Amino acid sequence: xxxxxxxxxxxxxxxxxxxxxxxxxxxxxxxxxxxxxxxxxxxxxxxxxxxxxxxxxxxxxxxxxxxxxxxxxxxxxxxxxxxxxxxxxxxxxxxxxxxxxxxxxxxxxxxxxxxxxxxxxxxxxxxxxxxxxxxxxxxxxxxxxxxxxxxxxxxxxxxxxxxxxxxxxxxxxxxxxxxxxxxxxxxxxxxxxxxxxxxxxxxxxxxxxxxxxxxxxxxxxxxxxxxxxxxxxxxxxxxxxxxxxxxxxxxxxxxxxxxxxxxxxxxxxxxxxxxxxxxxxxxxxxxxxxxxxxxxxxxxxxxxxxxxxxxxxxxxxxxxxxxxxxxxxxxxxxxxxxxxxxxxxxxxxxxxxxxxxxxxxxxxxxxxxxxxxxxxxxxxxxxxxxxxxxxxxxxxxxxxxxxxxxxxxxxxxxxxxxxxxxxxxxxxxxxxxxxxxxxxxxxxxxxxxxxxxxxxxxxxxxxxxxxxxxxxxxxxxxx
Amino acid sequence: xxxxxxxxxxxxxxxxxxxxxxxxxxxxxxxxxxxxxxxxxxxxxxxxxxxxxxxxxxxxxxxxxxxxxxxxxxxxxxxxxxxxxxxxxxxxxxxxxxxxxxxxxxxxxxxxxxxxxxxxxxxxxxxxxxxxxxxxxxxxxxxxxxxxxxxxxxxxxxxxxxxxxxxxxxxxxxxxxxxxxxxxxxxxxxxxxxxxxxxxxxxxxxxxxxxxxxxxxxxxxxxxxxxxxxxxxxxxxxxxxxxxxxxxxxxxxxxxxxxxxxxxxxxxxxxxxxxxxxxxxxxxxxxxxxxxxxxxxxxxxxxxxxxxxxxxxxxxxxxxxxxxxxxxxxxxxxx
Numbered sequence: 001x002x003x004x005x006x007x008x009x010x011x012x013x014x015x016x017x018x019x020x021x022x023x024x025x026x027x028x029x030x031x032x033x034x035x036x037x038x039x040x041x042x043x044x045x046x047x048x049x050x051x052x053x054x055x056x057x058x059x060x061x062x063x064x065x066x067x068x069x070x071x072x073x074x075x076x077x078x079x080x081x082x083x084x085x086x087x088x089x090x091x092x093x094x095x096x097x098x099x100x101x102x103x104x105x106x107x108x109x110x111x112x113x114x115x116x117x118x119x120x121x122x123x124x125x126x127x128x129x130x131x132x133x134x135x136x137x138x139x140x141x142x143x144x145x146x147x148x149x150x151x152x153x154x155x156x157x158x159x160x161x162x163x164x165x166x167x168x169x170x171x172x173x174x175x176x177x178x179x180x181x182x183x184x185x186x187x188x189x190x191x192x193x194x195x196x197x198x199x200x201x202x203x204x205x206x207x208x209x210x211x212x213x214x215x216x217x218x219x220x221x222x223x224x225x226x227x228x229x230x231x232x233x234x235x236x237x238x239x240x241x242x243x244x245x246x247x248x249x250x251x252x253x254x255x256x257x258x259x260x261x262x263x264x265x266x267x268x269x270x271x272x273x274x275x276x277x278x279x280x281x282x283x284x285x286x287x288x289x290x291x292x293x294x295x296x297x298x299x300x301x302x303x304x305x306x307x308x309x310x311x312x313x314x315x316x317x318x319x320x321x322x323x324x325x326x327x328x329x330x331x332x333x334x335x336x337x338x339x340x341x342x343x344x345x346x347x348x349x350x351x352x353x354x355x356x357x358x359x360x361x362x363x364x365x366x367x368x369x370x371x372x373x374x375x376x377x378x379x380x381x382x383x384x385x386x387x388x389x390x391x392x393x394x395x396x397x398x399x400x401x402x403x404x405x406x407x408x409x410x411x412x413x414x415x416x417x418x419x420x421x422x423x424x425x426x427x428x429x430x431x432x433x434x435x436x437x438x439x440x441x442x443x444x445x446x447x448x449x450x451x452x453x454x455x456x457x458x459x460x461x462x463x464x465x466x467x468x469x470x471x472x473x474x475x476x477x478x479x
Numbered sequence: 480x481x482x483x484x485x486x487x488x489x490x491x492x493x494x495x496x497x498x499x500x501x502x503x504x505x506x507x508x509x510x511x512x513x514x515x516x517x518x519x520x521x522x523x524x525x526x527x528x529x530x531x532x533x534x535x536x537x538x539x540x541x542x543x544x545x546x547x548x549x550x551x552x553x554x555x556x557x558x559x560x561x562x563x564x565x566x567x568x569x570x571x572x573x574x575x576x577x578x579x580x581x582x583x584x585x586x587x588x589x590x591x592x593x594x595x596x597x598x599x600x601x602x603x604x605x606x607x608x609x610x611x612x613x614x615x616x617x618x619x620x621x622x623x624x625x626x627x628x629x630x631x632x633x634x635x636x637x638x639x640x641x642x643x644x645x646x647x648x649x650x651x652x653x654x655x656x657x658x659x660x661x662x663x664x665x666x667x668x669x670x671x672x673x674x675x676x677x678x679x680x681x682x683x684x685x686x687x688x689x690x691x692x693x694x695x696x697x698x699x700x701x702x703x704x705x706x707x708x709x710x711x712x713x714x715x716x717x718x719x720x721x722x723x724x725x726x727x728x729x730x731x732x733x734x735x736x737x738x739x740x741x742x743x744x745x746x747x748x749x750x751x752x753x754x755x756x757x758x759x760x761x762x763x764x765x766x767x768x769x770x771x772x773x774x775x776x777x778x779x780x781x782x783x784x785x786x787x788x789x790x791x792x793x794x795x796x797x798x799x800x801x802x803x804x805x806x807x808x809x810x811x812x813x814x
Contacts, residue, residue: 063585065534066534066577066580066581069537070577070578071574073541073573073574073577074570077566077570079548079559080547080548081562081566082560084556087548087559088552088553088556088557091549092549092552092773094548094549095549095552095773095777096777096780098545098549099542099781099785101545102538102545103542103784103785103792106538106541106542107538110538111796111798111799113531113534114530114803118530122802122803162774167777168776169776171780400560400563400626401626402563402631406563410564413567414571417575421574421575421578424578424582425578428581428582428585
């Protein structure tokens with residue numbers, strides 16, 4: 001059917017489930033840290049805007065987190081169910097890394113999530129803040145381990161191969177493999193940027209509907225500071241990551257650039273747009289700038305960038321896909337930087353909260369971070385092909401030998417279930433976003449509940465908060 | 480010989496799965512008890528008893544998968560690809576169940592019933608296919624050249640399907656006695672009434688599985704019924720009967736905590752029986768934990784962290800249960 005083989009179906013199934021999955025953790029990582037900052041600011045300043053925003057975003061966080069957990073559970077089992085030969089071959093390295101992720105991150109998140117979401121009136125302020133911090137820490141620790149594992153598959157080191165299987169010999173070398181620091185920094189930052197634009201778009205939506213209050217303004221303001229500072233930082237990290245890839249996976253860079261061959265000693269041009277053709281071994285309709293490729297990738301005007309034809313055809317990744325996925329990512333990154341710059345220009349003129357063209361752009365940019373995350377992962381993972389562990393095991397040799405029918409049926413099942421359930425989940429998240437932050441949530445005294453000896457949460461703070469409400473209102477108007 | 484790392488890892492994984500069965504067992508049981516309770520507010524209470532902890536409970540299942548991957552990659556590869564379909568169906572069940580926790584309270588009143596059904600169906604499917612996978616595991620797998628060599632439907636057998644039913648009954652009883660402990664009033668009374676028939680059905684199911692397993696698997700029969708093994712293992716079935724008797728008495732005198740604790744003992748005993756039948760094979764019928772072990776460099780590296788971290792995990796898990804201790808009532812807001 002459609003000229004696909006069982007291996008293609010296995011790859012599509014993994015790509016589908018992991019692509020859906022990554023969206024949730026990206027938001028989870030960003031929102032968890034955002035919530036920790038909000039709660040910290042609330043405890044420090046007693047400005048109730050922070051508390052209201054905390055409650056608002058923690059509900060959205062809960063829905064998102066639940067979807068991340070269940071879609072992640074599938075991933076933990078899919079290595080064995082769908083890629084059993086890979087698991088047997090490389091399990092001695094990737095398995096322990098995944099185990100450390102579960103032990104140091106998943107349990108930490110899950111253990112403190114209950115108190116973070118439901119414990120506002122059950123534990124003291126300090127303990128609650130501590131719980132939020134532990135959840136946020138868990139998300140980052142999780143990023144650390146899973147990217148160590150992924151990066152090892154991209155740039156393996158610290159191992160021996162004995163009896164056709166990988167044996168780790170130096171764990172520090174395994175974890176801190178050459179591409180790991182760059183990939184970790186790039187992904188963690190991507191999660192923060194994606195969340196900032198999601199938060200910013202939510203604020204813009206409310207402001208465009210005339211729902212202007214200090215909490216909404218604070219949301220937009222914080223998101224735009226992030227966009228201004230973190231989006232350019234991300235571009236710099238991305239540049240370093242690219243140079244690292246050039247060193248360790250030059251053919252991936254050649255594919256990303258749609259660069260087939262070097263002419264004489266000429267510096268490599270940068271192809272802005274074009275359509276790489278794997279069969280014809282060329283890039284059609286290309287629009288190129290001379291020498292810019294060399295300048296960006298070698299930071300010089302005379303060195304050449306390796307070209308696709310220098311590598312055997314069976315070792316080349318699909319240039320058509322990664323050429324475009326890379327450009328989508330970079331294009332969105334540029335737009336994000338532009339939004340950040342525009343925001344500071346408007347802020348200085350005191351028009352950040354009422355420039356409609358800006359608010360519309362911010363609204364449309366809501367999903368931009370997530371799309372960029374997906375595009376980036378497609379670039380690096382499709383760019384790793386045809387290897388599952390770079391240079392060591394080909395993807396075709398890593399699969400389980402499941403039948404075409406079995407894979408087809410389960411793929412359809414995943415597609416239907418994911419779109420229905422996660423579609424509904426996204427709907428609920430959007431509904432929560434539309435409701436907007438409520439004032440004074442979590443301030444009311446809980447009407448009893450499990451455990452009679454409950455610790456009163458915050459007995460004397462109510463009166464003070466109201467004063468701060470007034471202050472924050474006037475402060476924000478001054479912005 | 481130094482430290483027997485495969486042995487230690489087998490014990491850790493057995494412990495992790497035990498934690499999962501105990502903790503997610505009552506969560507899933509609550510889902511399967513939903514059809515018996517019509518009142519929407521009672522259903523809220525049922526869900527609220529586990530809402531703060533279900534995610535942590537499910538993490539033990541992730542640990543089971545990940546630790547198997549790291550410590551016994553061959554077993555992870557073979558068993559998981561052999562059980563492809565039942566595990567995928569279990570995961571889909573867990574997805575429906577998991578999202579229902581959040582979506583049910585976010586949905587408008589007229590859409591709530593959809594997530595009630597997702598919660599029931601998801602819990603049921605996850606439990607049933609877990610049981611089926613367990614049954615297929617007991618029956619063993621055909622392995623050639625370090626790969627699963629059987630068919631895609633080998634897991635489907637009367638025995639494995641019956642194990643699926645058995646696990647449904649076991650988890651339902653766990654959920655029922657959990658609710659006796661965590662609720663009060665009418666809901667608790669309804670659970671009290673369900674506990675006795677559930678316990679008796681569980682007795683029947685356990686009896687059948689206990690006879691069917693050795694009858695169908697001569698190796699397992701030898702393990703149990705040869706001397707002196709029989710004397711060592713005899714306490715297991717005897718303790719099952721004693722515990723069940725105690726459970727029925729506790730239900731009869733309206734105890735709140737004892738039924739749940741005794742159900743835990745029952746589950747533990749059943750689990751021990753399973754361990755006795757299969758030890759030391761990690762890919763039944765013939766690949767042992769030593770054959771399937773990852774190199775000591777991997778198992779050792781994992782062990783250092785695991786032994787250090789697990790006490791912390793148990794500590795803050797216990798703390799979280801402590802924060803949400805006591806009865807859950809209608810007045811407890813969820814969000």
